Amino acid sequence: MIQTRTDELSTSFLRRALQCVILQSHRQRWAGLLADALPTPCFLTGKNVLITGASKGVGEQAAAIVAEQAQCKRLVIASRTRPSNNARLAAKATFIPLDLDSKASIRAFVDALAAPPLDVLILNAAVVGLNAYQTNVLGNAALVQALIDAGKLSSTARIVCVTGDIYITEKNCTPDFTGNVARCYARSKLGLNWYAMALQEKYPALEVCLVHPGVIYTDLVPTSSVVVKYARQAVEVDARTGAWSVVIVASVPSSEFKKGGYAHNVMGWCTFAKDDPVNFAERRRVFCEDLAMRAKL
Numbered sequence: 001m002i003q004t005r006t007d008e009l010s011t012s013f014l015r016r017a018l019q020c021v022i023l024q025s026h027r028q029r030w031a032g033l034l035a036d037a038l039p040t041p042c043f044l045t046g047k048n049v050l051i052t053g054a055s056k057g058v059g060e061q062a063a064a065i066v067a068e069q070a071q072c073k074r075l076v077i078a079s080r081t082r083p084s085n086n087a088r089l090a091a092k093a094t095f096i097p098l099d100l101d102s103k104a105s106i107r108a109f110v111d112a113l114a115a116p117p118l119d120v121l122i123l124n125a126a127v128v129g130l131n132a133y134q135t136n137v138l139g140n141a142a143l144v145q146a147l148i149d150a151g152k153l154s155s156t157a158r159i160v161c162v163t164g165d166i167y168i169t170e171k172n173c174t175p176d177f178t179g180n181v182a183r184c185y186a187r188s189k190l191g192l193n194w195y196a197m198a199l200q201e202k203y204p205a206l207e208v209c210l211v212h213p214g215v216i217y218t219d220l221v222p223t224s225s226v227v228v229k230y231a232r233q234a235v236e237v238d239a240r241t242g243a244w245s246v247v248i249v250a251s252v253p254s255s256e257f258k259k260g261g262y263a264h265n266v267m268g269w270c271t272f273a274k275d276d277p278v279n280f281a282e283r284r285r286v287f288c289e290d291l292a293m294r295a296k297l
């Protein structure tokens, strides 16, 4: 069972970062977002599931857990490149290429997706880079809109958006921002949070939530220094541990799922403080109006 916090999420990035890295995997287990087996009953049983960004890192491990442990009807994995080192995953999942930076690719992906409609969508793919808005926000919004328009998303689908606590360092998300890569990434995660909440409000029958999977040792932020690699491995969790947060949120029965909620790897379901940037209503409105126009294929 995922823990639910009654107090609000801190708006201090330092506090959230410390909460995350100290004994991360131990606290993740306490929060109910790290387990050895999927919850029973499992929401994924008999369902059509899509995981984006499944070629490596968290997405690949999430797909492996789902392939090994969930009795899905169909598991589709999507990214620009095929997962190369996971033979079991290849046997149980269908790979369809998808580049979230390209509307033509999104269209081709949706065309290639056979019936029946998807029941579970895990929006995991992301980049840290100057094009973070394009991939992490616009790409996801265009994909969801294209699936809805093509009748390829169930009206009661569950959509798990993989976000990151780093959004708390930013106050806005705009497509034209050209700061450094870290800020572009953080702003894109704030944008994704706004998008997810607006999507839940627009389609109340959907089950939409955000999940922060932890601070994880993956290629998202490449490291060349050996010292930094060791330091990261000491404090960050591995991709499999991070993937559990995502898969558990996708698997809990609807009675345990918080629509529009934020599942935090070491704190469970959380509520936002009033002054959290997620609650900047006017900026969110302007952002969502603009995104809706841009996301049309």
Ligand SMILES: NC(=O)c1ccc[n+]([C@@H]2O[C@H](COP(=O)([O-])OP(=O)(O)OC[C@H]3O[C@@H](n4cnc5c(N)ncnc54)[C@H](OP(=O)(O)O)[C@@H]3O)[C@@H](O)[C@H]2O)c1
Pocket: 052, 053, 054, 055, 056, 057, 058, 059, 060, 078, 079, 080, 081, 082, 098, 099, 100, 101, 123, 124, 125, 126, 127, 135, 162, 163, 164, 165, 212, 213, 214, 215, 216, 217, 218, 219, 220, 221, 239
């Ligand atoms: N690592 C962390 O500490 C951390 C912390 C908080 C949140 N997260 C979130 O966790 C999720 C997974 O991150 P990760 O650490 O596993 O990163 P990763 O190892 O770099 O994997 C990113 C995945 O996204 C895919 N991707 C990138 N650009 C794409 C595009 N244009 N179209 C389609 N797929 C694309 C990549 O596949 P291709 O390159 O083959 O396309 C890859 O499979 C992300 O949403 C990230 O923001 C990570």
